[in-house]
Amino acid sequence: MSPLLHVDNISKRFGGFTALDGVTLEVAPGERLGLIGPNGSGKSTFVNCISGTLQNEVGSVRFDNQVLDGLAAHQRTHRGLARSFQLPRPFHSMTLADNLRIPLLYTVHARPGQLRTTAELETRCHELLDMVGLLAKARQMPRDLTQVEMRKLELARAMAAEPKLLIADEAMAGLSNSEVEDILTLLFQLNERGISIILIEHIMSAVMKFSQRLAVLVSGKKIADGKPDEVVRNPEVVRAYIGE
Numbered sequence: 127m128s129p130l131l132h133v134d135n136i137s138k139r140f141g142g143f144t145a146l147d148g149v150t151l152e153v154a155p156g157e158r159l160g161l162i163g164p165n166g167s168g169k170s171t172f173v174n175c176i177s178g179t180l181q182n183e184v185g186s187v188r189f190d191n192q193v194l195d196g197l198a199a200h201q202r203t204h205r206g207l208a209r210s211f212q213l214p215r216p217f218h219s220m221t222l223a224d225n226l227r228i229p230l231l232y233t234v235h236a237r238p239g240q241l242r243t244t245a246e247l248e249t250r251c252h253e254l255l256d257m258v259g260l261l262a263k264a265r266q267m268p269r270d271l272t273q274v275e276m277r278k279l280e281l282a283r284a285m286a287a288e289p290k291l292l293i294a295d296e297a298m299a300g301l302s303n304s305e306v307e308d309i310l311t312l313l314f315q316l317n318e319r320g321i322s323i324i325l326i327e328h329i330m331s332a333v334m335k336f337s338q339r340l341a342v343l344v345s346g347k348k349i350a351d352g353k354p355d356e357v358v359r360n361p362e363v364v365r366a367y368i369g370e
């Protein structure tokens with residue numbers, strides 16, 4: 127089976143500093159990949175290059191058999207590549223339902239025929255809020271949400287784009303154990319619907335539970351990629367963490 131995402135040898139510099147140095151990575155359809163690395167190792171830069179927030183100077187990104195190089199972030203989202211942000215970015219002056227209507231409307235325009243009527247759009251909005259357990263708060267504002275609810279809203283907003291691949295960038299940071307479990311359950315449910323997921327996370331128990339495969343970035347380079355229990359025993363990976 128050909129990979130859904132194929133990142134080939136990408137590099138990114140900020141002035142004289144190399145944040146990503148020739149990283150190659152593949153994600154299969156339906157796969158759950160954990161991406162870890164010490165602080166500043168280049169995980170967010172990698173995600174930003176894949177999702178089009180940043181443009182890599184070297185290398186290429188192919189997704190769903192299309193080359194994404196040069197495309198803007200919104201064009202990549204239209205093609206089925208969505209991400210949630212480390213710091214949720216809702217529209218603060220809008221209700222939760224409106225926070226989903228906006229990306230849903232955007233998806234309609236991007237993919238004509240996907241959602242045709244207002245009723246269909248409302249149904250989808252309802253489904254997304256229900257999926258993340260926020261239906262009862264549809265008319266409330268983001269400021270009324272707890273931290274874990276805010277993360278769920280962020281994931282629902284990413285899901286409004288009907289992605290084939292979801293990149294969850296530190297969706298669990300700062301949450302309690304039970305809240306982490308909540309988010310994990312949600313991510314597993316999304317994966318069961320066939321969505322590939324890249325989980326970027328520092329909480330290792332969550333990463334190990336979730337990931338079918340684990341890749342490790344250190345100083346902008348991929349130093350390991352394979353079965354999670356083998357990767358975490360890899361001496362180079364152990365050194366990178368102990369030396370942090």
Ligand SMILES: Nc1ncnc2c1ncn2[C@@H]1O[C@H](COP(=O)(O)OP(=O)(O)OP(=O)(O)O)[C@@H](O)[C@H]1O
Nearest residue numbers: 140143144145163164165166167168169170171172
């Ligand atoms: N816009 C930028 N300009 C200059 N340097 C940057 C920029 N963005 C990131 N960097 C640097 O690139 C390196 C990689 O940063 P990045 O945020 O990708 O790491 P990370 O692995 O996501 O870290 P964390 O786990 O702390 O979120 C860091 O040294 C960071 O300071």
